[in-house]
Amino acid sequence: MTLDVALVGGGxxxxxxxxxxxxxxxxxxxxVLEAGSVLGGNHTWSFHGxxxxxxxxxxxxxxxxxxxxxxxVRFPTLTRSLRGRYHSIGSEQLSARCRERFGDRLExxxxxxxxxxxxxxxxDGSRIDARCVIDGRGWGAPSxxxxxxxxxxxxxxxxxxxxxxxxxxxxxxxxxxxGAYRFMYAVPLAPDVVLLEDTAYADRPEAPMAESRQAIDxxxxxxxxxIAEVVRTESGALPIPxxxxxxxxxxxxxxxxxxxxxxxxxxxxxxxxxxxxxxxxADLVASLDRLDSASxxxxxxxxxxxxxxxxxxxxxxxxxxxxxxxxxxxxRVLQRFYGLGEGLIERFYADRLTPWDRLRLVTGRxxxxxxxxxxxxxxxxxxxxx
Ligand SMILES: Cc1cc2nc3c(=O)[nH]c(=O)nc-3n(C[C@H](O)[C@H](O)[C@H](O)COP(=O)(O)OP(=O)(O)OC[C@H]3O[C@@H](n4cnc5c(N)ncnc54)[C@H](O)[C@@H]3O)c2cc1C
Numbered sequence: 001m002t003l004d005v006a007l008v009g010g011g012x013x014x015x016x017x018x019x020x021x022x023x024x025x026x027x028x029x030x031x032v033l034e035a036g037s038v039l040g041g042n043h044t045w046s047f048h049g050x051x052x053x054x055x056x057x058x059x060x061x062x063x064x065x066x067x068x069x070x071x072x073v074r075f076p077t078l079t080r081s082l083r084g085r086y087h088s089i090g091s092e093q094l095s096a097r098c099r100e101r102f103g104d105r106l107e108x109x110x111x112x113x114x115x116x117x118x119x120x121x122x123x124d125g126s127r128i129d130a131r132c133v134i135d136g137r138g139w140g141a142p143s144x145x146x147x148x149x150x151x152x153x154x155x156x157x158x159x160x161x162x163x164x165x166x167x168x169x170x171x172x173x174x175x176x177x178x179g180a181y182r183f184m185y186a187v188p189l190a191p192d193v194v195l196l197e198d199t200a201y202a203d204r205p206e207a208p209m210a211e212s213r214q215a216i217d218x219x220x221x222x223x224x225x226x227i228a229e230v231v232r233t234e235s236g237a238l239p240i241p242x243x244x245x246x247x248x249x250x251x252x253x254x255x256x257x258x259x260x261x262x263x264x265x266x267x268x269x270x271x272x273x274x275x276x277x278x279x280x281x282a283d284l285v286a287s288l289d290r291l292d293s294a295s296x297x298x299x300x301x302x303x304x305x306x307x308x309x310x311x312x313x314x315x316x317x318x319x320x321x322x323x324x325x326x327x328x329x330x331x332r333v334l335q336r337f338y339g340l341g342e343g344l345i346e347r348f349y350a351d352r353l354t355p356w357d358r359l360r361l362v363t364g365r366x367x368x369x370x371x372x373x374x375x376x377x378x379x380x381x382x383x384x385x386x
Contacts, residue, residue: 002129003030003031005017006134007032008033009136010032013260013266015032015040016278016281016282017281017282017286025291031107033107038091044088044187045089045090046088046275047060047276048086049061049085050085051276051349051350051351052279053280060279063097064087065088067087068087069083070083072167072168073338076174082345116256117294132292138263140263141239142244148242148318150272153207153234155216156233157227157228158227159194159220159227159228163188163194163223165188169186170185171185173331177331179202180202180327181330181331181333183199184197184198192228205237207236238273240270242315242381244379246309256293259297260278261274265307265311268311269314270317270321276351310351317361319381340361344360344361
Protein backbone atom coordinates (compact mmCIF):
# COMPACT_ATOMS: atom_id res chain seq x y z
CA MET A 1 0.00 0.00 0.00
CA THR A 2 1.24 3.50 -0.80
CA LEU A 3 0.84 5.95 2.08
CA ASP A 4 -0.08 9.57 1.59
CA VAL A 5 2.75 10.72 3.88
CA ALA A 6 5.82 9.10 5.46
CA LEU A 7 7.28 11.24 8.23
CA VAL A 8 10.94 10.38 8.79
CA GLY A 9 11.96 11.21 12.38
CA GLY A 10 9.55 11.38 15.31
CA GLY A 11 10.72 14.74 16.66
CA UNK A 12 8.92 17.99 17.27
CA UNK A 13 8.50 19.04 13.63
CA UNK A 14 7.04 15.78 12.36
CA UNK A 15 4.84 15.15 15.40
CA UNK A 16 3.25 18.57 14.92
CA UNK A 17 2.72 17.86 11.21
CA UNK A 18 1.03 14.57 12.12
CA UNK A 19 -1.12 16.40 14.66
CA UNK A 20 -2.31 18.97 12.14
CA UNK A 21 -2.87 16.42 9.38
CA UNK A 22 -5.16 14.55 11.77
CA UNK A 23 -6.98 17.80 12.62
CA UNK A 24 -7.39 19.16 9.13
CA UNK A 25 -7.11 16.16 6.76
CA UNK A 26 -8.29 13.23 8.82
CA UNK A 27 -8.40 10.92 5.78
CA UNK A 28 -4.65 11.25 5.17
CA UNK A 29 -2.77 8.00 5.69
CA UNK A 30 0.60 8.52 7.36
CA UNK A 31 3.28 6.89 9.47
CA VAL A 32 5.90 8.42 11.72
CA LEU A 33 9.22 6.53 11.68
CA GLU A 34 11.45 7.21 14.66
CA ALA A 35 14.90 5.67 15.10
CA GLY A 36 14.93 6.05 18.89
CA SER A 37 12.93 4.22 21.50
CA VAL A 38 10.85 7.28 22.39
CA LEU A 39 9.05 9.91 20.38
CA GLY A 40 10.01 13.55 20.72
CA GLY A 41 13.23 12.93 22.65
CA ASN A 42 13.50 14.39 26.14
CA HIS A 43 12.82 18.11 25.90
CA THR A 44 10.82 20.95 27.30
CA TRP A 45 9.84 23.14 24.37
CA SER A 46 8.99 26.67 25.46
CA PHE A 47 7.71 29.60 23.46
CA HIS A 48 6.19 33.05 23.78
CA GLY A 49 2.52 33.31 22.79
CA UNK A 50 3.45 36.21 20.49
CA UNK A 51 5.82 33.91 18.52
CA UNK A 52 2.85 32.17 16.90
CA UNK A 53 0.19 33.24 14.44
CA UNK A 54 -2.98 33.95 16.45
CA UNK A 55 -4.81 31.21 14.48
CA UNK A 56 -2.28 28.58 15.54
CA UNK A 57 -2.14 29.53 19.19
CA UNK A 58 -5.24 27.60 20.43
CA UNK A 59 -4.23 24.18 19.10
CA UNK A 60 -0.64 24.57 20.27
CA UNK A 61 -1.57 25.84 23.73
CA UNK A 62 -3.87 22.83 24.03
CA UNK A 63 -0.68 20.71 23.97
CA UNK A 64 1.10 22.78 26.64
CA UNK A 65 2.11 21.49 30.01
CA UNK A 66 2.19 24.99 31.48
CA UNK A 67 1.12 28.53 30.59
CA UNK A 68 2.08 31.69 32.50
CA UNK A 69 1.11 35.34 32.39
CA UNK A 70 4.51 36.88 31.85
CA UNK A 71 8.08 36.02 32.64
CA UNK A 72 11.15 37.57 34.26
CA VAL A 73 14.79 38.20 33.44
CA ARG A 74 17.57 38.99 35.91
CA PHE A 75 20.98 40.51 35.26
CA PRO A 76 23.57 42.15 37.52
CA THR A 77 22.06 45.64 36.99
CA LEU A 78 18.62 44.85 35.57
CA THR A 79 15.65 42.84 36.82
CA ARG A 80 12.54 43.02 34.70
CA SER A 81 9.08 41.45 34.48
CA LEU A 82 7.68 41.21 30.98
CA ARG A 83 4.01 40.83 30.19
CA GLY A 84 3.89 38.40 27.28
CA ARG A 85 2.37 34.97 27.86
CA TYR A 86 4.83 32.09 28.05
CA HIS A 87 4.12 28.40 27.42
CA SER A 88 5.96 25.08 27.70
CA ILE A 89 5.25 21.74 26.04
CA GLY A 90 6.82 18.61 27.54
CA SER A 91 8.05 15.96 25.09
CA GLU A 92 6.75 13.20 27.37
CA GLN A 93 3.28 14.71 27.38
CA LEU A 94 3.32 15.37 23.61
CA SER A 95 4.46 11.82 22.96
CA ALA A 96 1.65 10.44 25.17
CA ARG A 97 -0.97 12.57 23.38
CA CYS A 98 0.32 11.40 19.98
CA ARG A 99 0.37 7.75 21.07
CA GLU A 100 -3.21 8.00 22.26
CA ARG A 101 -4.32 9.65 19.06
CA PHE A 102 -2.25 7.85 16.41
CA GLY A 103 -1.57 4.41 17.89
CA ASP A 104 0.31 2.17 15.51
CA ARG A 105 0.81 4.94 12.98
CA LEU A 106 3.81 5.83 15.17
CA GLU A 107 6.79 3.49 14.96
CA UNK A 108 9.76 3.69 17.30
CA UNK A 109 13.05 1.76 16.87
CA UNK A 110 12.49 2.31 13.15
CA UNK A 111 15.76 3.69 11.79
CA UNK A 112 15.48 4.91 8.23
CA UNK A 113 18.57 4.24 6.12
CA UNK A 114 17.40 5.55 2.76
CA UNK A 115 15.13 8.47 1.92
CA UNK A 116 13.86 9.31 -1.56
CA UNK A 117 10.92 11.51 -2.64
CA UNK A 118 8.57 8.51 -2.81
CA UNK A 119 10.14 5.78 -0.66
CA UNK A 120 11.93 5.12 2.59
CA UNK A 121 13.94 2.05 3.49
CA UNK A 122 14.32 0.96 7.10
CA UNK A 123 17.40 -0.62 8.71
CA ASP A 124 15.62 -4.01 8.74
CA GLY A 125 15.33 -3.80 4.95
CA SER A 126 11.58 -3.09 4.84
CA ARG A 127 10.39 -0.45 2.42
CA ILE A 128 7.57 2.06 2.66
CA ASP A 129 6.16 3.82 -0.37
CA ALA A 130 4.54 7.22 0.03
CA ARG A 131 3.34 10.03 -2.21
CA CYS A 132 5.00 12.49 0.15
CA VAL A 133 8.12 11.75 2.21
CA ILE A 134 9.02 14.39 4.81
CA ASP A 135 12.52 14.45 6.28
CA GLY A 136 12.57 15.67 9.89
CA ARG A 137 15.70 13.88 11.14
CA GLY A 138 17.03 16.80 13.18
CA TRP A 139 20.13 18.94 12.74
CA GLY A 140 22.32 17.52 9.98
CA ALA A 141 25.50 19.30 11.24
CA PRO A 142 26.49 20.53 7.74
CA SER A 143 30.22 21.16 7.60
CA UNK A 144 29.96 24.54 5.82
CA UNK A 145 28.18 26.21 8.73
CA UNK A 146 30.17 27.50 11.70
CA UNK A 147 28.20 27.22 14.92
CA UNK A 148 28.50 27.93 18.61
CA UNK A 149 26.15 26.19 21.02
CA UNK A 150 23.50 26.96 23.55
CA UNK A 151 24.16 24.01 25.81
CA UNK A 152 22.40 23.16 28.99
CA UNK A 153 21.67 20.66 31.66
CA UNK A 154 18.18 20.82 33.16
CA UNK A 155 16.84 19.14 36.27
CA UNK A 156 13.17 18.94 37.07
CA UNK A 157 13.17 19.17 40.84
CA UNK A 158 10.59 18.42 43.47
CA UNK A 159 11.28 20.66 46.45
CA UNK A 160 10.46 20.07 50.10
CA UNK A 161 8.13 23.11 50.02
CA UNK A 162 6.69 25.71 47.67
CA UNK A 163 9.21 27.62 45.55
CA UNK A 164 7.09 30.77 45.43
CA UNK A 165 7.77 31.44 41.73
CA UNK A 166 4.64 32.52 39.89
CA UNK A 167 6.23 32.81 36.45
CA UNK A 168 9.33 31.53 34.64
CA UNK A 169 12.66 33.30 34.98
CA UNK A 170 13.91 32.74 31.46
CA UNK A 171 17.38 34.20 32.12
CA UNK A 172 18.98 34.68 35.50
CA UNK A 173 22.44 35.90 34.58
CA UNK A 174 23.33 36.95 38.12
CA UNK A 175 25.09 33.56 38.37
CA UNK A 176 28.89 33.26 37.98
CA UNK A 177 29.97 33.94 34.38
CA UNK A 178 32.88 31.53 34.06
CA GLY A 179 34.20 31.10 30.55
CA ALA A 180 30.90 31.70 28.68
CA TYR A 181 27.66 33.64 28.81
CA ARG A 182 25.85 31.68 31.53
CA PHE A 183 22.43 31.86 33.05
CA MET A 184 19.92 29.80 34.97
CA TYR A 185 16.50 29.13 33.41
CA ALA A 186 13.75 28.41 35.91
CA VAL A 187 10.25 27.20 35.04
CA PRO A 188 7.70 26.60 37.82
CA LEU A 189 5.80 23.44 36.78
CA ALA A 190 3.81 22.96 40.02
CA PRO A 191 3.86 24.78 43.39
CA ASP A 192 6.72 22.55 44.59
CA VAL A 193 8.20 21.52 41.22
CA VAL A 194 10.65 23.63 39.23
CA LEU A 195 12.72 22.96 36.11
CA LEU A 196 16.17 24.51 36.55
CA GLU A 197 18.48 24.61 33.55
CA ASP A 198 22.12 25.61 33.81
CA THR A 199 22.66 27.22 30.39
CA ALA A 200 25.73 28.52 28.56
CA TYR A 201 26.45 29.99 25.15
CA ALA A 202 29.59 27.96 24.61
CA ASP A 203 32.07 26.97 21.89
CA ARG A 204 31.69 23.28 22.63
CA PRO A 205 28.49 21.19 22.74
CA GLU A 206 29.41 18.82 25.57
CA ALA A 207 27.37 19.46 28.69
CA PRO A 208 29.44 19.35 31.89
CA MET A 209 26.96 17.28 33.92
CA ALA A 210 28.74 17.34 37.30
CA GLU A 211 29.54 21.04 37.08
CA SER A 212 25.95 21.87 36.08
CA ARG A 213 24.59 19.76 38.90
CA GLN A 214 26.69 21.81 41.33
CA ALA A 215 25.55 25.09 39.73
CA ILE A 216 21.90 23.99 40.06
CA ASP A 217 22.39 22.92 43.69
CA UNK A 218 24.03 26.29 44.44
CA UNK A 219 21.22 28.18 42.75
CA UNK A 220 18.51 26.24 44.58
CA UNK A 221 20.26 26.84 47.91
CA UNK A 222 20.66 30.54 47.11
CA UNK A 223 16.90 30.77 46.49
CA UNK A 224 16.26 29.01 49.79
CA UNK A 225 14.94 25.83 48.12
CA UNK A 226 15.66 22.34 49.43
CA ILE A 227 15.65 19.59 46.81
CA ALA A 228 13.56 16.56 47.77
CA GLU A 229 13.93 14.66 44.49
CA VAL A 230 15.26 14.96 40.93
CA VAL A 231 12.22 14.00 38.86
CA ARG A 232 13.80 14.19 35.41
CA THR A 233 17.01 15.29 33.69
CA GLU A 234 17.34 16.81 30.23
CA SER A 235 20.37 18.10 28.44
CA GLY A 236 21.17 19.33 25.00
CA ALA A 237 23.23 21.58 22.78
CA LEU A 238 21.39 23.72 20.29
CA PRO A 239 23.39 24.90 17.27
CA ILE A 240 23.79 28.68 17.17
CA PRO A 241 24.87 29.52 13.59
CA UNK A 242 27.65 32.08 13.25
CA UNK A 243 28.25 32.01 9.50
CA UNK A 244 27.19 30.01 6.50
CA UNK A 245 25.08 30.15 3.37
CA UNK A 246 21.95 28.23 2.50
CA UNK A 247 23.92 26.06 0.08
CA UNK A 248 25.94 24.72 3.01
CA UNK A 249 22.72 23.96 4.86
CA UNK A 250 21.25 22.20 1.83
CA UNK A 251 24.17 19.79 1.82
CA UNK A 252 22.32 17.78 4.46
CA UNK A 253 19.07 17.59 2.45
CA UNK A 254 18.08 14.80 0.09
CA UNK A 255 17.27 16.30 -3.33
CA UNK A 256 13.53 16.42 -3.99
CA UNK A 257 12.61 15.43 -0.43
CA UNK A 258 10.66 18.01 1.61
CA UNK A 259 12.80 18.85 4.65
CA UNK A 260 11.45 20.27 7.92
CA UNK A 261 12.53 21.22 11.43
CA UNK A 262 16.04 22.21 12.47
CA UNK A 263 17.44 20.15 9.57
CA UNK A 264 15.84 22.71 7.22
CA UNK A 265 17.35 25.60 9.21
CA UNK A 266 13.88 26.45 10.49
CA UNK A 267 14.86 27.74 13.90
CA UNK A 268 15.73 31.04 15.54
CA UNK A 269 19.46 31.44 14.99
CA UNK A 270 20.11 33.25 18.26
CA UNK A 271 17.97 31.20 20.65
CA UNK A 272 18.15 27.87 18.80
CA UNK A 273 14.39 27.49 19.32
CA UNK A 274 12.36 25.90 16.55
CA UNK A 275 8.84 25.44 17.89
CA UNK A 276 7.22 28.50 16.23
CA UNK A 277 8.65 27.49 12.83
CA UNK A 278 7.52 23.89 13.32
CA UNK A 279 4.00 25.11 14.10
CA UNK A 280 3.95 27.29 11.01
CA UNK A 281 5.12 24.39 8.82
CA ALA A 282 2.56 21.99 10.36
CA ASP A 283 -0.25 24.40 9.52
CA LEU A 284 1.16 25.00 6.06
CA VAL A 285 1.49 21.29 5.20
CA ALA A 286 -2.01 20.51 6.44
CA SER A 287 -3.52 23.33 4.38
CA LEU A 288 -2.03 22.53 0.96
CA ASP A 289 -4.27 21.36 -1.88
CA ARG A 290 -1.67 18.90 -3.13
CA LEU A 291 0.38 16.85 -0.75
CA ASP A 292 3.21 15.15 -2.61
CA SER A 293 6.98 15.47 -2.47
CA ALA A 294 7.20 17.20 -5.86
CA SER A 295 5.00 20.11 -4.76
CA UNK A 296 5.98 20.30 -1.08
CA UNK A 297 9.78 20.23 -1.51
CA UNK A 298 10.02 23.56 -3.41
CA UNK A 299 7.44 25.21 -1.12
CA UNK A 300 9.47 24.31 1.95
CA UNK A 301 12.72 25.22 0.29
CA UNK A 302 11.40 28.71 -0.46
CA UNK A 303 10.42 29.07 3.18
CA UNK A 304 13.80 27.82 4.42
CA UNK A 305 15.60 30.13 2.02
CA UNK A 306 13.71 33.21 3.20
CA UNK A 307 14.17 32.33 6.89
CA UNK A 308 17.90 31.67 6.44
CA UNK A 309 18.38 34.93 4.51
CA UNK A 310 16.43 36.95 7.08
CA UNK A 311 18.44 35.40 9.89
CA UNK A 312 21.66 36.82 8.56
CA UNK A 313 21.07 39.55 11.13
CA UNK A 314 20.78 37.00 13.97
CA UNK A 315 24.04 35.39 12.84
CA UNK A 316 25.66 38.83 13.14
CA UNK A 317 24.31 39.17 16.69
CA UNK A 318 25.64 35.69 17.44
CA UNK A 319 29.13 36.65 16.29
CA UNK A 320 28.97 39.69 18.54
CA UNK A 321 27.81 37.54 21.43
CA UNK A 322 30.54 34.95 20.92
CA UNK A 323 33.48 37.09 19.82
CA UNK A 324 33.10 40.79 20.58
CA UNK A 325 33.37 40.60 24.35
CA UNK A 326 35.32 38.60 26.90
CA UNK A 327 33.24 35.63 28.17
CA UNK A 328 32.60 37.27 31.57
CA UNK A 329 31.29 40.42 29.85
CA UNK A 330 28.97 38.78 27.32
CA UNK A 331 25.95 39.05 29.57
CA ARG A 332 26.02 42.81 28.89
CA VAL A 333 24.75 42.17 25.34
CA LEU A 334 21.62 40.52 26.73
CA GLN A 335 21.29 42.93 29.63
CA ARG A 336 21.17 45.82 27.19
CA PHE A 337 18.71 43.93 24.97
CA TYR A 338 16.29 43.36 27.85
CA GLY A 339 16.37 47.07 28.67
CA LEU A 340 14.76 47.84 25.28
CA GLY A 341 11.03 48.20 24.51
CA GLU A 342 8.81 45.19 25.09
CA GLY A 343 7.46 45.30 21.52
CA LEU A 344 10.98 44.98 20.12
CA ILE A 345 11.75 42.08 22.46
CA GLU A 346 8.59 40.29 21.31
CA ARG A 347 9.43 40.88 17.65
CA PHE A 348 12.97 39.59 18.24
CA TYR A 349 11.73 36.25 19.59
CA ALA A 350 9.05 36.03 16.92
CA ASP A 351 11.65 36.68 14.17
CA ARG A 352 9.63 39.68 12.99
CA LEU A 353 12.16 42.48 13.48
CA THR A 354 11.57 45.66 11.51
CA PRO A 355 14.51 47.52 9.89
CA TRP A 356 14.21 50.11 12.68
CA ASP A 357 14.42 47.34 15.33
CA ARG A 358 17.61 46.05 13.72
CA LEU A 359 19.14 49.48 13.78
CA ARG A 360 18.12 49.93 17.39
CA LEU A 361 19.78 46.62 18.30
CA VAL A 362 23.19 47.48 16.87
CA THR A 363 23.39 51.20 17.62
CA GLY A 364 23.37 53.23 20.81
CA ARG A 365 25.82 52.73 23.63
CA UNK A 366 27.56 49.51 22.60
CA UNK A 367 27.68 46.73 25.20
CA UNK A 368 30.83 45.38 23.51
CA UNK A 369 34.14 47.07 22.53
CA UNK A 370 33.47 49.09 19.37
CA UNK A 371 36.24 47.74 17.11
CA UNK A 372 35.63 44.13 18.08
CA UNK A 373 31.94 44.68 17.30
CA UNK A 374 32.90 46.17 13.92
CA UNK A 375 35.05 43.14 13.08
CA UNK A 376 31.98 40.92 13.48
CA UNK A 377 30.05 42.65 10.68
CA UNK A 378 31.21 40.51 7.70
CA UNK A 379 29.69 37.02 7.66
CA UNK A 380 32.88 35.20 8.66
CA UNK A 381 34.66 34.28 11.87
CA UNK A 382 36.62 37.36 13.04
CA UNK A 383 40.38 36.98 12.81
CA UNK A 384 40.91 37.65 16.52
CA UNK A 385 39.16 34.30 16.80
CA UNK A 386 37.34 32.41 19.55
C1 LIG B 1 16.91 19.63 25.37
C2 LIG B 1 16.40 20.62 24.33
C3 LIG B 1 15.50 21.63 24.71
C4 LIG B 1 14.99 22.52 23.76
N1 LIG B 1 14.13 23.49 24.15
C5 LIG B 1 13.52 24.24 23.21
C6 LIG B 1 12.52 25.17 23.58
O1 LIG B 1 12.28 25.41 24.77
N2 LIG B 1 11.83 25.82 22.61
C7 LIG B 1 12.10 25.61 21.29
O2 LIG B 1 11.43 26.17 20.43
N3 LIG B 1 13.12 24.81 20.93
C8 LIG B 1 13.83 24.12 21.85
N4 LIG B 1 14.81 23.27 21.47
C9 LIG B 1 15.30 23.33 20.10
C10 LIG B 1 14.45 22.61 19.06
O3 LIG B 1 13.13 23.06 19.10
C11 LIG B 1 14.46 21.12 19.29
O4 LIG B 1 15.76 20.67 19.04
C12 LIG B 1 13.44 20.36 18.45
O5 LIG B 1 13.28 19.12 19.04
C13 LIG B 1 13.85 20.22 17.00
O6 LIG B 1 12.82 19.54 16.33
P1 LIG B 1 13.06 18.65 15.03
O7 LIG B 1 11.81 17.88 14.81
O8 LIG B 1 13.61 19.46 13.95
O9 LIG B 1 14.22 17.65 15.47
P2 LIG B 1 14.24 16.59 16.63
O10 LIG B 1 13.21 16.92 17.65
O11 LIG B 1 15.66 16.47 17.04
O12 LIG B 1 13.75 15.26 15.93
C14 LIG B 1 14.51 14.54 15.02
C15 LIG B 1 14.14 13.09 15.22
O13 LIG B 1 14.59 12.33 14.12
C16 LIG B 1 15.06 11.10 14.61
N5 LIG B 1 15.96 10.51 13.62
C17 LIG B 1 17.22 10.90 13.30
N6 LIG B 1 17.71 10.11 12.35
C18 LIG B 1 16.76 9.19 12.06
C19 LIG B 1 16.68 8.10 11.15
N7 LIG B 1 17.72 7.79 10.35
N8 LIG B 1 15.54 7.38 11.11
C20 LIG B 1 14.48 7.69 11.90
N9 LIG B 1 14.51 8.71 12.79
C21 LIG B 1 15.63 9.45 12.86
C22 LIG B 1 15.76 11.46 15.93
O14 LIG B 1 15.90 10.34 16.76
C23 LIG B 1 14.81 12.51 16.47
O15 LIG B 1 13.83 11.98 17.32
C24 LIG B 1 15.39 22.41 22.41
C25 LIG B 1 16.31 21.42 22.06
C26 LIG B 1 16.84 20.55 22.99
C27 LIG B 1 17.87 19.53 22.57
